[in-house]
Structure formats: structure tokens, C-alpha cells
Amino acid sequence: MDREQGRSAIVAGAGIGGLAAAIGLLRAGWTVTVLERAPQLREAGAGWSFAPNALRAADALGVGAEFRACSVPTEAGATMRLPGGEYLMRFQPGADVPLLANHRADLQRVLARHVPADRIRAGAEVTGVHQDGDGVTVTCRDGTEMTAGLLVGADGLHSTVRRRVWPDTPEPVFQRILCWRGVTKPGSAWPVSGFQTWGRGARFGAHPLTGERVFWFLTVRQEQPGARFADDLEEVRARTRGWHDPIPALLAATPHEAVLRHDIYDLDPLPSYVQGRVVLLGDAAHAMTPFLAQGACQALEDAAVLAAEAAGPVPESLARYDRLRRPRTQQVQRMARTDPRLSLSTTPATYRLMTAMTRLASSGVARRKSARLWDWTPPLVHTGK
Numbered sequence: 001m002d003r004e005q006g007r008s009a010i011v012a013g014a015g016i017g018g019l020a021a022a023i024g025l026l027r028a029g030w031t032v033t034v035l036e037r038a039p040q041l042r043e044a045g046a047g048w049s050f051a052p053n054a055l056r057a058a059d060a061l062g063v064g065a066e067f068r069a070c071s072v073p074t075e076a077g078a079t080m081r082l083p084g085g086e087y088l089m090r091f092q093p094g095a096d097v098p099l100l101a102n103h104r105a106d107l108q109r110v111l112a113r114h115v116p117a118d119r120i121r122a123g124a125e126v127t128g129v130h131q132d133g134d135g136v137t138v139t140c141r142d143g144t145e146m147t148a149g150l151l152v153g154a155d156g157l158h159s160t161v162r163r164r165v166w167p168d169t170p171e172p173v174f175q176r177i178l179c180w181r182g183v184t185k186p187g188s189a190w191p192v193s194g195f196q197t198w199g200r201g202a203r204f205g206a207h208p209l210t211g212e213r214v215f216w217f218l219t220v221r222q223e224q225p226g227a228r229f230a231d232d233l234e235e236v237r238a239r240t241r242g243w244h245d246p247i248p249a250l251l252a253a254t255p256h257e258a259v260l261r262h263d264i265y266d267l268d269p270l271p272s273y274v275q276g277r278v279v280l281l282g283d284a285a286h287a288m289t290p291f292l293a294q295g296a297c298q299a300l301e302d303a304a305v306l307a308a309e310a311a312g313p314v315p316e317s318l319a320r321y322d323r324l325r326r327p328r329t330q331q332v333q334r335m336a337r338t339d340p341r342l343s344l345s346t347t348p349a350t351y352r353l354m355t356a357m358t359r360l361a362s363s364g365v366a367r368r369k370s371a372r373l374w375d376w377t378p379p380l381v382h383t384g385k
């Protein structure tokens with residue numbers, strides 16, 4: 001393999017993880033090609049929130065200012081209510097750190113602007129991976145092949161790269177959780193400062209977005225995956241009937257077509273994120289439940305660490321990436337799996353205990369717990385060839 005090919009990378013997947021990885025590798029002087037299965041970059045999706053660790057990763061990747069510009073502070077990380085409206089915990093300005101919420105499509109647009117358009121190939125689904133010593137070759141569904149010195153598998157929960165390179169790893173695990181998400185029409189239910197509401201076996205949350213829109217979600221217990229409903233918005237209304245304002249107003253301001261429904265899966269911890277010249281990142285490596293709102297945050301951290309380590313020779317730098325990323329991401333992954341066992345419990349006694357503990361704990365305890373999760377220092381990403 002010539003020197004040029006040795007510093008070239010293929011990134012499978014143009015989600016937040018893949019785009020962030022491409023940005024970091026480009027900054028580190030690599031030649032990058034992003035292969036995305038979808039015929040074009042998805043403008044779909046709903047909202048999500050980001051904690052300070054994600055912002056630090058975005059800063060390390062050089063996209064922090066634009067990240068903030070497309071986001072809105074939300075108090076939902078520290079304001080917890082009961083369905084009747086009573087506060088279990090309330091965001092305290094100056095003491096609590098607001099999360100930042102944005103629309104997935106807005107963030108994707110921001111990140112995609114940092115990758116030259118001719119480096120992203122849409123409609124390119126990776127179907128095969130082959131390594132031979134100092135190169136890795138991917139095959140796409142249309143039969144085209146491409147070789148590079150590094151392959152980043154950022155192709156999400158059902159990653160083809162993971163399945164090809166780690167054929168013995170178990171399939172994603174359904175966590176008996178169903179989630180609906182929606183976004184209101186601009187200006188129709190505004191302002192909202194962000195909150196979560198804990199019902200028994202059901203949790204509602206809302207975050208303000210740019211453009212006077214509001215993103216909301218409802219997560220519930222669901223024994224089997226694949227449930228279908230005649231009308232998803234009506235189902236959410238039925239399950240939150242009688243819940244406090246502004247929940248009914250948010251649902252009334254949401255068009256039916258803006259409602260998404262997802263079964264929630266995660267992954268069992270993998271024995272390694274690296275094999276030869278192939279590295280996994282984001283959900284492909286450590287898909288987790290959304291209960292800590294950390295999946296995309298961890299993908300950004302991965303991308304910043306990969307970019308910093310990619311200054312060195314590939315096998316050694318990937319080994320360091322694995323050593324740095326696996327313990328942290330797998331700890332967060334475990335916490336995100338454990339959390340809903342309590343917080344989404346349908347058992348009356350557990351629900352009563354959980355709400356009583358939250359009321360007593362105050363936001364100070366929650367603040368310290370979050371600080372431990374968010375306590376992450378980004379590496380320095382060296383720029384240039």
C-alpha cells in the first residue's frame with residue numbers, strides 16, 4: 001500500500017458518529033470517504049439533548065460554536081414532575097447545568113457542512129469487509145470496491161461492519177421499552193423550558209428547539225418489539241390523559257406525520273472495538289438505551305478521541321482508542337441499561353419508592369451524579385498533514 005492509501009479512511013455511515021469521525025480525521029490530515037446507505041442524508045428524525053461532555057467533544061472537533069448555534073438550553077435534565085404536575089425536583093439557575101437540545105436534522109446539516117460534499121457518497125451501502133495486512137477493502141451493494149488504510153464502522157445499532165468483522169457478537173437486545181417522539185409546529189406551543197414527567201411505567205419529556213419548536217418523547221414499558229397502533233399520536237394522548245400542562249398542548253401542536261415510534265434496543269458490551277484496521281464508533285460499538293441521553297454524546301467523544309489518536313501509526317493508535325473508549329462507554333452503556341429497570345418500573349411499590357427518593361434527594365444529589373457522568377476531558381486533536 002502506498003503512503004497516500006495508508007492515511008486514507010473509509011467511514012461507513014453518515015449519522016452523527018460517522019460525520020463527527022470524518023470531521024476529526026479530516027482535521028488530523030486524513031483523506032476521508034464517507035459511505036452512507038441512504039439515498040441522501042436524512043433530514044428526518046426528531047430532537048435530542050446533549051450534555052457538557054458532548055459540547056467539549058464538539059469543541060475539540062472544531063464545531064462547538066455551530067453546535068451551540070443550532071441548540072437551545074433545556075432544563076429537562078433537572079426538572080422532574082409527576083403526572084398531576086407536582087415537582088419532584090426543579091432546575092435551579094446558577095446551580096444546575098442546562099443541557100442543549102437540537103433537532104437531529106439541524107445538527108446533521110451543521111456537521112455535514114464540515115465534510116466536502118464530494119467526500120460523502122450517499123446510496124453506498126457497505127455489504128462486505130476484507131482485510132489483508134496493511135489495507136482494508138469494503139464492498140458496496142452495487143459491487144463497487146474501495147481500499148483504504150482505515151475503516152471506521154459508524155453504521156449504527158445494526159452495523160454491517162460489526163457483523164462482518166465480529167461475526168460472533170450477539171445481536172442487539174430488546175430492552176422492553178417503546179418510545180414515541182414528536183416535534184411541534186413552530187410557535188404553536190411556546191415557550192417551554194424543558195421538563196420530564198414520571199408516570200408509573202411511562203416517562204414523558206420535552207425540550208425547546210430552535211424556531212420555537214418543542215421536541216417531546218414518551219417512553220413506556222412494552223413486552224414485545226414490533227407493536228403497531230392505529231394512530232400513534234392518539235395512543236400517546238391516551239397514555240398521558242389527565243397529565244399536567246403543557247403536555248396536552250404539546251400533543252395538540254404536533255402534526256400526526258411528525259410522530260416517530262421506536263423499539264429500544266441496546267448492545268451487550270463488546271470484547272473489543274478494534275480489529276486490525278477496522279474500528280467501531282457510536283452505536284455500532286456501544287448502542288445504549290436513551291435513558292441517560294448519552295448515545296450521541298458518546299459517539300462525539302469517540303470521534304474526538306479517534307481524531308487525536310489517528311496522528312500515530314494505525315495499529316497502535318487504534319489499540320489506544322480501544323483502551324480509552326471501551327471502559328467509559330461500557331460503563332455508560334451499563335448504567336443506561338440499569339436505569340429504566342427502576343425508573344420505568346410498572347410495580348406500584350417501586351414507583352412510589354423511586355419518586356419518594358427523587359423528592360428527598362433534591363437536585364444536588366442528581367447534580368453530583370450527572371457531574372460524574374459528564375466528567376470527561378477531551379484530547380487535543382492535532383491538525384494538519
Ligand SMILES: Cc1cc2nc3c(=O)[nH]c(=O)nc-3n(C[C@H](O)[C@H](O)[C@H](O)COP(=O)(O)OP(=O)(O)OC[C@H]3O[C@@H](n4cnc5c(N)ncnc54)[C@H](O)[C@@H]3O)c2cc1C
Nearest residue numbers: 013015016017037048049126155156282283290295296297
Ligand atoms: C428514542 C431515542 C432517543 C435518544 N435521545 C438521545 C439524546 O437525547 N441524547 C443522546 O446523546 N443520544 C440520544 N439517543 C441515542 C442516539 O440517537 C444515538 O446514540 C446516535 O444517533 C448514534 O449515532 P451513530 O452515528 O452511531 O448511528 P446512527 O445515527 O444510527 O447512524 C448510522 C448511519 O449509518 C448508516 N448505515 C447503516 N448501515 C449502513 C451500511 N451498511 N452502509 C453504509 N451506511 C450505513 C445509516 O443510514 C445511518 O445514517 C437517542 C436514541 C433513541 C433511540
